[in-house]
Amino acid sequence: MKKLILILSLLWLTACTGIEDGDAIPTVFFPTVEATPIPNTPIAENPATAVPPTETAMPQPVTAVPPTETPIPPPATPVPTEPPAQSGPMRIEFAPETTSATINGTLAAGQSIEYLAWAAAGQWATVEISSPNNVANFSMVGVKDGQPLKRLENERRFWDGSLPLAQDYLIRVHTLTEADYTLILTIDPLTDLLQPIYPIVDGMTGFLLGGSHNGEWVTDPFVVLKSLQDGERPYQLYANSTFQGTIIGQPPTTPFDGPCGGTPGVPFPPESDLSNMVALAVGWEAAPRQPQLLPLDTDIYQQAVAEFLQTQGIANPEVHLTSLQKIDLEGDGLDEVLITATHLTGLGNGLPTANAGDYSLVLLRKIVHGTLVTIPLEVRLFPEAVELADPVQYNVLGILDLNGDGTLEIVLEGSYYEGRFVTVYESVPQAVQAVLTAGCRL
Structure with missing residues (x-):
């Protein structure tokens, strides 16, 4: 499943300011595709300012670090000053x-x-x-x-x-x-030489997406798994980029049983409902900045999605925005806008069928070198009806600092017929790239 990310169609700005609701709409140009993610060749209005394409493949795993210990993460809630009546520790x-x-x-x-x-x-x-x-x-x-x-x-x-x-x-x-x-x-925290691997877990499935070590990504979940063998530990839970409390995760000794048994994961209490949550055992504040939710009927973003879909062969798209979030990803004072839109009408018969004009997508609008660019993170669309099409519905699970470097990552969920995956995207100077992923299809 393709997940990396390319910089497409651009609009010159007069100054490097954050994206405002009244900004002009950039014109985007894409080759026509049929039921496929966006190709990896961006086209800019001015060749001199075109952003070079980035690789679509997942980045190479970082050098495996020895399994280390994970310190107690500081949850985002203070300690109560008066202990209540106690039924347990x-x-x-x-x-x-x-x-x-x-x-x-x-x-x-x-x-x-x-x-x-x-x-x-x-x-x-x-x-x-x-x-x-x-x-x-x-x-x-x-x-x-x-x-x-x-x-x-x-x-x-x-x-x-x-x-x-x-x-x-x-x-x-x-x-x-x-x-x-x-x-x-x-x-006291561990020294830099002894810094642990911090696991990143999909709460719904318990699957290990990977982790980070000294700010670098650990993309091999089995390396992260080895670092969790020493015992249970508390995980911070986040939903919609907001801290939800802590939960104890057991040490994963073997991959899960069942059709997705090859994916290592962290067992949580079976009675816990962790749908739409991300679980982290980290030693920093994972949500230092909160997104601003924009009205879904904001004209500029309605029009941006419509024009994007038209360039992909959907002549008269029905625009249905499901999420609009404005947030400063890099902490540089410039806001980005994350757009999620879904229109899937062919899923009602129990089969993975797509009708003409069906789509689900996630777009990021950000400033790159003074230019407003539109970056498709995930796109699945159908200019024509397709049977057995596996249409995917995308949702944002969180916008969080997953490796402690102060830059926020985007955690996206993709659900489709008898399958699901979660992907983490990192913002880099000229693009956004996928760094971690895990999923399963029955």
């Missing part, structure tokens, strides 16, 4: 871009409360507790190996050291008399 969550959490609580005489925190092997942790007259104390034990790091009998209200294993650590606070307490946990 409370997970300690770090605020974004922090390495420490402080919990204030009150315990009755003889009462205990438990906390969980995940960390990687070799990370340096510090735990300390304070209370009036030092009546509160804590113990700490590894959940996976059962190794106690500090017992309640140890009267010292402080522990620090290098953690022996990548796992959850259980901290139990106890007091013999009623007392207020303050518990502080600090987990």
Whole structure:
């Protein structure tokens, strides 16, 4: 399935400003194609400013890095200051871009409360507790190996050291008399030489899309899989580019069973509905900028899609925009607009049939060297009716910083007859290219 991306038809701008709703429409020219993605030769209005085409193939996998440990990711929600009534251990969550959490609580005489925190092997942790007259104390034990790091009998209200294993650590606070307490946990990040592979997972299927290491893409999911063998860990969940909470993913030991068993994945709790979500175990804020949702009836984008489809042989297209998102992908002060449009009328009979004029597409409008360009990320269209056509419906799962470099990636889903795939696109200076993908057809 073709996924890379080409720069097509251009409009000169008078200055390098963000895309506004009133911008003029660029004229786009495409060779006529039949039910195929856009060819990889862009045509510009002025040959002197034409953007060179980029390769459509997936980039070569980065040099495989040794399996490493993944540190606890800082979720995007602060730690509660008062622990509620407890039915199980409370997970300690770090605020974004922090390495420490402080919990204030009150315990009755003889009462205990438990906390969980995940960390990687070799990370340096510090735990300390304070209370009036030092009546509160804590113990700490590894959940996976059962190794106690500090017992309640140890009267010292402080522990620090290098953690022996990548796992959850259980901290139990106890007091013999009623007392207020303050518990502080600090987990230092790993050094650059020990940076882990950060997995990127399709929440719906659990499939590993790949990962990143030191800001570089790891395109081989089996390399990422090996780095997850040490234990379960918390994943941040994002839907529509918005943080949804955390969930515990189990270590994938073998590829999944069934028709798509060759694709490695992360098992999540079976009762969890992670449809339209992306799961990340990362150590940075993955949604530093939020997209602005534009009205779907905005004339400029309605017209842009109509003209695009006309150049592809659909003379009188029925334009149906499903998503319009304006966002600054690179953080350079220039906005891009991501357009999703779908008109599929031939799917009602249970077969993968396409009627004439059916289509689904995702276009990105951005400024390149002062010129407004339209870049088709994914396009599947049918100027004529086709039986057994496998029409694809495209949706945006998120616009997120997946490798920690400050630039936002676009995560797209493509669904078709008995099949589905997810692709990650990265914005580069002159184009947008596919960097990670995973999928399955039954």
